[in-house]
Amino acid sequence: MLSPGQRMLRALVAWMVVGIFFFPIYYWFTIAFRIDKEIFEIPPLLLDFTFSWQSFEEVFGITIGAKGGLEVVPGGGNYYMVPRLVDSIIVAVGSTALAVTVATLASYALSRMRIPGQHHFVFWILSTRMMPPVAVAIPMFFIYKNFGLLDSHLGIIIVHALMNLPLAVLLLKSFFDDIPQEIDEAALIDGASRFLIFRKIVMPMAIGGIAATAVLCFIFSWTEFLFVLTLTQTSLKTVPVVSTTFVTSTGTAWGKMAALGVTAMIPAFIFILLVQKNLVRGLTLGSLKQ
Amino acid sequence: MNAVEYEGIAKRFGSVSVMEDISFAISEKKFVVLLGPSGCGKTTLLRMTSGLEKVSKGEIRFFGNRINEVHPRDRDIAMVFQTYALYPQMKVFDNIAFSLQVRKQPKAEIKKRVEEAAEILDLTPYLQRYPKALSGGQRQRVAMGRALVRHPKVFLFDEPLSNLDAKLRAQMRYEIRRIHNQLDTTTIYVTHDQIEAMTMADEIVVMQNGIIEQIGTPDEIYDRPANRFVADFIGSPSINFVEGVVDTTSSAPVLQVESQQLPLPTGLNLEPGRELIYGIRPLDIKHDQGSALSGSLDFIENTGAESHVHFMFGGNRMRLVKHERLSLNPGETVNFLPDLEKVHLFDKQSGARIN
Numbered sequence A: 001m002l003s004p005g006q007r008m009l010r011a012l013v014a015w016m017v018v019g020i021f022f023f024p025i026y027y028w029f030t031i032a033f034r035i036d037k038e039i040f041e042i043p044p045l046l047l048d049f050t051f052s053w054q055s056f057e058e059v060f061g062i063t064i065g066a067k068g069g070l071e072v073v074p075g076g077g078n079y080y081m082v083p084r085l086v087d088s089i090i091v092a093v094g095s096t097a098l099a100v101t102v103a104t105l106a107s108y109a110l111s112r113m114r115i116p117g118q119h120h121f122v123f124w125i126l127s128t129r130m131m132p133p134v135a136v137a138i139p140m141f142f143i144y145k146n147f148g149l150l151d152s153h154l155g156i157i158i159v160h161a162l163m164n165l166p167l168a169v170l171l172l173k174s175f176f177d178d179i180p181q182e183i184d185e186a187a188l189i190d191g192a193s194r195f196l197i198f199r200k201i202v203m204p205m206a207i208g209g210i211a212a213t214a215v216l217c218f219i220f221s222w223t224e225f226l227f228v229l230t231l232t233q234t235s236l237k238t239v240p241v242v243s244t245t246f247v248t249s250t251g252t253a254w255g256k257m258a259a260l261g262v263t264a265m266i267p268a269f270i271f272i273l274l275v276q277k278n279l280v281r282g283l284t285l286g287s288l289k290q
Numbered sequence B: 001m002n003a004v005e006y007e008g009i010a011k012r013f014g015s016v017s018v019m020e021d022i023s024f025a026i027s028e029k030k031f032v033v034l035l036g037p038s039g040c041g042k043t044t045l046l047r048m049t050s051g052l053e054k055v056s057k058g059e060i061r062f063f064g065n066r067i068n069e070v071h072p073r074d075r076d077i078a079m080v081f082q083t084y085a086l087y088p089q090m091k092v093f094d095n096i097a098f099s100l101q102v103r104k105q106p107k108a109e110i111k112k113r114v115e116e117a118a119e120i121l122d123l124t125p126y127l128q129r130y131p132k133a134l135s136g137g138q139r140q141r142v143a144m145g146r147a148l149v150r151h152p153k154v155f156l157f158d159e160p161l162s163n164l165d166a167k168l169r170a171q172m173r174y175e176i177r178r179i180h181n182q183l184d185t186t187t188i189y190v191t192h193d194q195i196e197a198m199t200m201a202d203e204i205v206v207m208q209n210g211i212i213e214q215i216g217t218p219d220e221i222y223d224r225p226a227n228r229f230v231a232d233f234i235g236s237p238s239i240n241f242v243e244g245v246v247d248t249t250s251s252a253p254v255l256q257v258e259s260q261q262l263p264l265p266t267g268l269n270l271e272p273g274r275e276l277i278y279g280i281r282p283l284d285i286k287h288d289q290g291s292a293l294s295g296s297l298d299f300i301e302n303t304g305a306e307s308h309v310h311f312m313f314g315g316n317r318m319r320l321v322k323h324e325r326l327s328l329n330p331g332e333t334v335n336f337l338p339d340l341e342k343v344h345l346f347d348k349q350s351g352a353r354i355n
């Protein structure tokens, strides 16, 4: 047993660690809400800055009234960021759905089917992530150009899904490996087809793992920069790429960048919250394995 | 009619051979136990019977028809796994009903049959629970309910009781046997527990290292074990073995055990000098003050109802069971008398029975 003093110390250290992780996010929030000339104030204004929606208004082309009313400025402001958020959501949701669907099927097959030379698969799958993405970016550009995928949502969805597949397959395979094979076999004798076993029995048991994998895929796509930069031109841009437009020859618009960043956290946050329910459900389901 | 026949069954996993040539038949409506130590191939044989594992060589027939290539779902079998393999996200009702739902039976029929199975297994109050809310014994029953709702031609059990505590196990032994009698089907039951085999089986198939050592009724196997391995594996407390050499110089043949002698059953025509293993079950040795045979007491275990007397005889550790309490000190003399009718003699080299 820990003495009260030790327990206090433990809580203190825990909160310090939380603080270290949380502080930059808080700082970023304050910058989003400061007026431009207060951003570089020393010592930094952490609490008593002049609160303002100015950065958000400029970035999204809206006006936010004193009483909280919201009004869209015709013409969409200077930066057209709302469509960029929509692009990001389409790409992240699409690529996550694609990667998780393919990876779930593939990893179940890898976990259950006996294929000659199967133990090479893991290495083979991982090897696709061993080369730096930059090495693929230029070839991808030409391939995409030929296939007409350049500068399209579908193109980015595919490339993000491809990037995510190896890890998603490996991760999900470990979840499927944890589900006893005998459950499949019992269902097989009960008369279920492979696909029915997968859909009705095994997949619901792996839902926690699928949720965890979806979170990783989503976050990767949400923050990916290089491929969106090289494979898009005008018809779409995701938030990470478009953030760079705030870096100009006359200086960096930190307030606007922060406002966009803060807003960009919201969809990711919502996605993770939605999926987290399943994460917890998956964990409790897992605990009843004998 | 034979429900199941095995003919020349061999099984290899890659380069590892688990069994080479297994042949036997199981007649209809019998309760047959495959008994053997862990790793002897019981599960593998059962899985080949269910179709979960391919047969490398040989033929399995159900009611005269080759089923090697038949899909598990079309074999008309049901299997209960050691780990139960329940579907955790389905309620008990759906666990039991799953095979009927998959086969698109009418809803009313499914309900009727699930309730029937639940009735037999005392599961009626638990049908709306999830498996995680059940005790080990109840989960085991659900696994059985899943099997018997299908009314299969052959039941396969793979060590279904090994995850239960001793008391529940004894109760479930009786239950499973009762259900078998009630349903009047054929059952193949795998276990490494000889008590389960002895108490439940119509017929026992004793296996070791992928080889059948003996097939017979529990009585036959207990009374006339075909070899040293079977004698050792069956019976609790386990049999005593004494090694010695046949000596026929005196009128009755005896077994020379170091400096001491054990009487041998007569009428066997054993050549002198032959090396034998003499097997006698602890229950077949009497503690008899008048006997000329004696050993020195090692220790006594009292189980309440009986005393297990451990003693040394010619360098061999032996044990006899006496139905009364006995107070003797270690080192004192134990006079004993084996029942010559119940002596099992085995060849020292091959281990095969010779009387």
Ligand SMILES: Nc1ncnc2c1ncn2[C@@H]1O[C@H](COP(=O)(O)OP(=O)(O)O)[C@@H](O)[C@H]1O
Binding pocket: B013, B016, B018, B036, B037, B038, B039, B040, B041, B042, B043, B044, B045
């Ligand atoms: N899938 C498998 N691959 C390789 N060897 C196996 C496999 N299944 C079983 N074996 C081997 O076959 C032998 C018999 O196993 P098993 O039938 O499970 O024995 P038992 O059920 O009698 O304990 C064991 O030596 C085991 O290691």
Ligand SMILES: [Mg+2]
Binding pocket: B039, B042, B043, B044, B159
């Ligand atoms: Mg086994």
